[in-house]
Amino acid sequence: MAGSLRWARANLFSGVVSSIVTLTLVYLIARALWGVISWGLVHAVWHAADGRACNAASGGEGACWAFLGVWGRFIVMGRYPYAEQWRPLLVILVFAALLLASCDRRLWSWRIAALWGAGLAANFVLMLGGVAGLAYVPTELWSGLPLTLILAIVGLAAAFPLAVMLALGRRSSLPAVRALSVAYIEVIRGVPLITVLFMASVMLPLFLPEGTTIDKLLRAQVGFILFYAAYLAEVVRGGLQAIPAGQYEAADALGLGYWRKMRLVILPQALKIAIPPLVNIFIAGFKDTTLVTVIGLFDLISTASNAITDPQWRGFYVEAYGFIAVLYFVFCFFMSRYSQALERSLARGRT
Amino acid sequence: MSEADAPMIELRNVHKWYGDFHALKDVSLAVKRGERVVVCGPSGSGKSTMIRCVNGLERHQQGQITVNGTELTGQPAQIEAIRREVGMVFQQFNLFPHLTVLANLTLAPLWVRKMKRAEAEDVAMHFLARVRIPEQAAKYPGELSGGQQQRVAIARALCMRPQAMLFDEPTSALDPEMIKEVLDVMVELARDGMTMICVTHEMGFARTVADTMVFMDEGAIVERAPPAEFFASPQSERARLFLSRVLSH
Numbered sequence: 001m002a003g004s005l006r007w008a009r010a011n012l013f014s015g016v017v018s019s020i021v022t023l024t025l026v027y028l029i030a031r032a033l034w035g036v037i038s039w040g041l042v043h044a045v046w047h048a049a050d051g052r053a054c055n056a057a058s059g060g061e062g063a064c065w066a067f068l069g070v071w072g073r074f075i076v077m078g079r080y081p082y083a084e085q086w087r088p089l090l091v092i093l094v095f096a097a098l099l100l101a102s103c104d105r106r107l108w109s110w111r112i113a114a115l116w117g118a119g120l121a122a123n124f125v126l127m128l129g130g131v132a133g134l135a136y137v138p139t140e141l142w143s144g145l146p147l148t149l150i151l152a153i154v155g156l157a158a159a160f161p162l163a164v165m166l167a168l169g170r171r172s173s174l175p176a177v178r179a180l181s182v183a184y185i186e187v188i189r190g191v192p193l194i195t196v197l198f199m200a201s202v203m204l205p206l207f208l209p210e211g212t213t214i215d216k217l218l219r220a221q222v223g224f225i226l227f228y229a230a231y232l233a234e235v236v237r238g239g240l241q242a243i244p245a246g247q248y249e250a251a252d253a254l255g256l257g258y259w260r261k262m263r264l265v266i267l268p269q270a271l272k273i274a275i276p277p278l279v280n281i282f283i284a285g286f287k288d289t290t291l292v293t294v295i296g297l298f299d300l301i302s303t304a305s306n307a308i309t310d311p312q313w314r315g316f317y318v319e320a321y322g323f324i325a326v327l328y329f330v331f332c333f334f335m336s337r338y339s340q341a342l343e344r345s346l347a348r349g350r351t
Numbered sequence: 352m353s354e355a356d357a358p359m360i361e362l363r364n365v366h367k368w369y370g371d372f373h374a375l376k377d378v379s380l381a382v383k384r385g386e387r388v389v390v391c392g393p394s395g396s397g398k399s400t401m402i403r404c405v406n407g408l409e410r411h412q413q414g415q416i417t418v419n420g421t422e423l424t425g426q427p428a429q430i431e432a433i434r435r436e437v438g439m440v441f442q443q444f445n446l447f448p449h450l451t452v453l454a455n456l457t458l459a460p461l462w463v464r465k466m467k468r469a470e471a472e473d474v475a476m477h478f479l480a481r482v483r484i485p486e487q488a489a490k491y492p493g494e495l496s497g498g499q500q501q502r503v504a505i506a507r508a509l510c511m512r513p514q515a516m517l518f519d520e521p522t523s524a525l526d527p528e529m530i531k532e533v534l535d536v537m538v539e540l541a542r543d544g545m546t547m548i549c550v551t552h553e554m555g556f557a558r559t560v561a562d563t564m565v566f567m568d569e570g571a572i573v574e575r576a577p578p579a580e581f582f583a584s585p586q587s588e589r590a591r592l593f594l595s596r597v598l599s600h
Contacts, residue, residue, distance in 0.1 A: 249408055250445035250504075254459035254511065255434035257427070264458060268449050346449075 039063055051313040067316040068323055071307040075323060078143025078303040084135060088146035091123045095149050103338060105345065120154065139217040143298035145327060147217075151289040151299070152331075155224040156282055162225065163232030168262060170237055181233075188230035194291050196223045201295035220292050228285050235281060239274030240266065272346050279339035283332045300324045357420070359384045359515055359546045360405055360437075365414035367400060374400050375411065376571040382515070382548060382563075387541050389557040389578070390550045392567035393593055398550040401567070402517045405548065406430075406437045419514055435463060438508030442520040444500040446492035452479070452503050453488040456510045464511065471510075478506040482536050498529030502536055515546035522553055554597055558582060566590045 012022040043062025047069070048054035054064040068075075077085045098119045101107060107115070127146065130136035142150070169181030188196070200223035201216060208214070243266055251261035271278070293302045304320040307313070358381035367375040375397050382388050390398045403409040404416060407423055407430035416423040418433045447455050456475035460466045466474070479485040482502035484495075492500055501521055508516060518537065522530045534556045541547060541560035551557065557564060557578055564581040566574040568589045574581065582598075585591045 244443075244445075246441060246443050246445035247447065250439075250441065250447070252408060253406055253434055253437075253439040253441075254507070255431045255463050256459060257431050257463075260462050264462065265447055269447075272449065 051310075051316065054313075063319055063322075064316055065319065067307075067313050067319050070313060071310065071320070072323065074144075075300065075303045075307050075320065076145045076327075078147065078298050079141045080143060080146070081135070081137060081141065084129070084137060087126045087129070087134070087137075088142075088144075091126050091146050092149060094119050094123050094126075095153055099153075099334070103341075116157065120157075123150070139215050142217065144300055144303045147292075147297065148289050148299045151221060151224060151292060151297075152286040155221060155228060155289070156285050158225045159228040159232055159285075162229035163236055164267065166229060166233035167236035167240055170233065171240055185230045185233050188227055189234070191227075193224075193227050193288055194294060196227045197291060197295050199223065216295070217297060220295060220297055224285075224289070224292075228281070231281050231285075232278065235274050235277040236270065238277065239270035239272075242273050243270050272343075275339055275343055275346075279335055283335055286331060286335070287328060300327065358382055358417075359386070359419060360548065361415075361417045362401070362405070363415040363417075365401075365404060365411045365416060367397075367404065367409065367411045367413075374570050375404070376569070378414070378570075378572055380565065380572065380575075382546060384514075384546055385544045386562050387545075387547045387560050388549070388563045388565055389561040390548060390565045390567060391552065391554070391557065391593070391597075392573075396567040397570040398567050399519050400570075402439075402519055402548050402550055405517060406434050406439055408439075435511060436514045437517060438511060438513035438515070439517045440501070440504050440508055440519065440521045442523050444492070444497070444504045444524070446500055446504055446507070448492050450491075451488070452484075452490055452492065452495070455492065455503060456507050459507075460510050474510050474512075475506070478509045479503070481509070481539070482506045483532075496529060497525045498532045501525065501529075501533045505533075505536055505540070509540075515548070516540070518547065518549040518551065520550050520552070522551065552597055554582070554594075566593065568593070 013019045039061070040063050043058050045054050045057040045062060045064050045066055048057055048064065048066040051064070051067065054066050058064060073085070077088055080088050098116060101115055102112060125131060126134070127142055127150070128137060128139070166181050166185060169177045170185065172178045172181070197220055200219040204219055205213070247265060247269065248261065251265040256264065289299060290301045292299055293305075298306075301324065304324050308316055308320050360380075360382040362378055362380045365375055365378045366373070378397070378401055380388070380401075390401065392398050400409055404411045405418065405423075410425065411423075419436055421429055421433055423429065423433060446452075447458070450458065453472065453475055456478065457466075457468070457471040460471040460474060461468065464471075476485055476488065479488055482505055484499055484502055487495060487499060487503070492503065495503065505521075521537070522533050525533060530553070534553060537547075537549070537556065538560055547560075549556075549561075561578045564574070564576055564578045565572055566581070566585070566587070566589075573587050574585060574590050576586075581590070582594065585594055
């Protein structure tokens with residue numbers, strides 16, 4: 001107690017100006033905090049027959065969580081058939097389990113790849129159905145959180161190996177490989193994600209032969225993968241360039257050969273260096289999946305926007321978007337915390 | 352010439368340029384099996400470049416380099432075959448910082464020689480014992496002193512059971528009190544009959560182990576003689592000047 005008083009005096013009240021700044025900030029923070037508590041808890045309404053009743057009960061002073069009671073499930077699961085919604089719920093749990101399992105470094109070998117392969121296959125079957133007594137659910141009905149997670153997790157998991165290959169290609173001694181990698185990365189990076197998605201959804205079908213159709217979700221997913229591979233590649237390249245030439249030479253001198261040199265010596269070190277910017281892009285990518293709403297995929301943003309158009313419950317923007325903001329935050333915060341833990345645990349083997 | 356007399360490493364009229372800079376000028380050198388060659392000369396004289404050409408870390412543009420009967424051409428498969436048989440120790444150690452000492456030593460035997468893990472670890476511990484640091488096996492390179500790191504680097508090269516070893520100024524990056532522990536290991540290696548080409552400024556070491564001294568200046572081999580002869584009566588003015596500088600203190 002005495003210690004924290006001394007700390008406060010030294011850091012918060014060291015002079016007249018700093019005391020004034022401290023008090024002002026404390027006042028502003030307290031007010032904002034009180035505003036949130038008062039709106040979200042004190043004046044909040046938890047049960048109501050419809051939006052009008054809810055607004056009347058809160059007097060416009062508080063949140064109407066009753067709205068989420070009615071529409072929350074739709075925002076999360078979207079248009080997926082109501083009776084089958086245990087399937088996407090299971091998919092979410094499988095994704096969570098895969099992510100948690102990936103945190104265990106003892107599994108980092110072929111096991112984790114096998115686990116992911118099995119998990120993704122299981123999720124695909126669960127979502128699509130049509131086998132093993134599961135009703136077929138076309139991809140147009142995949143929506144909400146499961147769709148967001150599929151786009152983000154499958155997208156980034158597939159973009160990452162592609163990015164590593166592109167980064168290696170960009171530093172290759174073979175001119176053709178290097179030129180192709182540079183061209184790919186520069187072209188894709190020079191284009192906004194939204195144009196890539198439009199290309200995938202609107203332009204691509206025009207180039208395909210009459211009668212062939214590729215699933216819209218698949219097209220968006222591939223566009224997302226190709227886009228993020230280019231960004232991740234540049235981050236991986238940054239890591240590769242930070243590795244001293246002596247490491248390459250030592251691996252060469254042992255006769256490891258190119259692929260083993262990269263896999264066993266260079267990439268483990270380069271990717272470790274690249275963890276903070278990689279996670280940065282992972283987080284940005286996760287949130288960028290919201291752009292698929294412009295090509296008509298029904299992700300979390302779309303389900304939320306759709307929910308607030310209900311005539312019975314019109315206009316609960318803050319509740320709806322606040323709810324999905326919390327969902328996004330949970331995932332992004334997990335990624336951020338995990339990357340910090342990973343950096344700490346990898347810190348030992350460093351000169 | 353019979354198989355046994357054929358040189359283990361042979362450079363014939365080797366030239367190398369970096370752009371316009373003529374780094375190696377008509378270098379010819381034959382190293383017999385079991386021979387210890389010490390290369391000295393002022394900095395920038397091409398010593399390191401020469402031994403780095405021997406295992407293909409640098410490409411020569413003219414002339415022939417033959418190692419153990421295999422000619423070093425641009426083909427990756429050939430270069431890798433030669434690298435498996437020729438160990439190299441660098442000035443900056445170049446241990447792999449993300450791997451433990453033991454993993455540094457077993458990496459190439461496991462992946463290149465396809466040894467079983469138990470066998471690779473036996474070999475690794477054997478050589479760690481020879482460089483006198485078996486107790487450091489579980490540590491990371493960053494936790495060792497410079498001298499210990501360089502001894503691990505020597506053991507790492509030996510784990511591949513090479514037929515020859517190249518040393519590129521192995522003690523130049525070390526604090527003075529650690530030089531001896533590394534040189535002792537190298538002397539022992541020389542006594543065991545390892546074929547060695549060693550670039551170094553340690554003239555005491557050269558006197559002890561060298562069969563042949565090679566003096567280089569400005570990219571060319573200026574003198575080649577047994578150490579007794581080389582140190583007693585260097586033939587060229589440049590070698591005399593160099594020796595007076597490195598031996599003056």
